[in-house]
Amino acid sequence: DADVTQTPRNRITKTGKRIMLECSQTKGHDRMYWYRQDPGLGLRLIYYSFDVKDINKGEISDGYSVSRQAQAKFSLSLESAIPNQTALYFCATSGDPKGTSPYNEQFFGPGTRLTVL
Amino acid sequence: QKEVEQNSGPLSVPEGAIASLNCTYSDRVSQSFFWYRQYSGKSPELIMSIYSNGDKEDGRFTAQLNKASQYVSLLIRDSQPSDSATYLCAVLDSWGKLQFGAGTQVVVTP
Numbered sequence: 001d002a003d004v005t006q007t008p009r010n011r012i013t014k015t016g017k018r019i020m021l022e023c024s025q026t027k028g029h030d031r032m033y034w035y036r037q038d039p040g041l042g043l044r045l046i047y048y049s050f051d052v053k054d055i056n057k058g059e060i061s062d063g064y065s066v067s068r069q070a071q072a073k074f075s076l077s078l079e080s081a082i083p084n085q086t087a088l089y090f091c092a093t094s095g096d097p098k099g100t101s102p103y104n105e106q107f108f109g110p111g112t113r114l115t116v117l
Numbered sequence: 118q119k120e121v122e123q124n125s126g127p128l129s130v131p132e133g134a135i136a137s138l139n140c141t142y143s144d145r146v147s148q149s150f151f152w153y154r155q156y157s158g159k160s161p162e163l164i165m166s167i168y169s170n171g172d173k174e175d176g177r178f179t180a181q182l183n184k185a186s187q188y189v190s191l192l193i194r195d196s197q198p199s200d201s202a203t204y205l206c207a208v209l210d211s212w213g214k215l216q217f218g219a220g221t222q223v224v225v226t227p
Binding site for chain 1: 149151158159160161162163166205207209213214215217218219220
């Protein structure tokens with residue numbers, strides 16, 4: 001099955017450490033996204049990429065960076081982790097390789113639970 | 118004002134009844150609308166997409182869209198305990214990004 005995978009699924013780290021979260025997809029989608037979710041705050045967009053050469057900041061990009069290594073891979077880095085970056089992080093993809101859907105639905109990976117001590 | 122508004126709930130629904138969830142949005146040019154279901158600690162799962170005014174049915178789910186009123190709703194018929202989750206309304210904006218509401222928690226009681 002075409003899928004979106006994220007590694008690691010859980011991570012505990014210390015303040016000041018550099019962390020990389022990875023996302024891979026086999027859906028053939030060209031668009032990829034990183035979100036974080038905090039209780040009561042819903043999903044917030046960190047960065048998004050509409051193709052390999054396109055990277056855009058979302059609403060909460062400060063303290064984060066991304067790399068689009070290939071169409072299927074999109075990594076999120078926390079250069080120097082801080083406790084208020086403790087959250088659930090989701091990668092999502094969208095696109096329509098067959099040109100059959102007008103909706104541009106997004107499909108989410110399983111998430112990474114990150115704890116910064 | 119948030120771009121996508123939902124009642125946070127919890128919405129308590131007896132098993133077998135209809136759950137009705139509402140969502141309003143502010144961007145008049147939006148064309149695509151989505152409902153996601155999210156269980157606690159899990160990722161959002163797409164359950165409905167709607168593009169045109171009117172109703173769209175898929176199994177026990179019906180999405181309703183009224184672009185003139187900037188309103189989209191989700192009905193869940195014959196609610197089951199497994200429907201207990203948070204339901205996220207999402208609207209595709211002019212730049213191709215999804216704007217999410219904060220979600221409505223649904224609790225189906227036996």
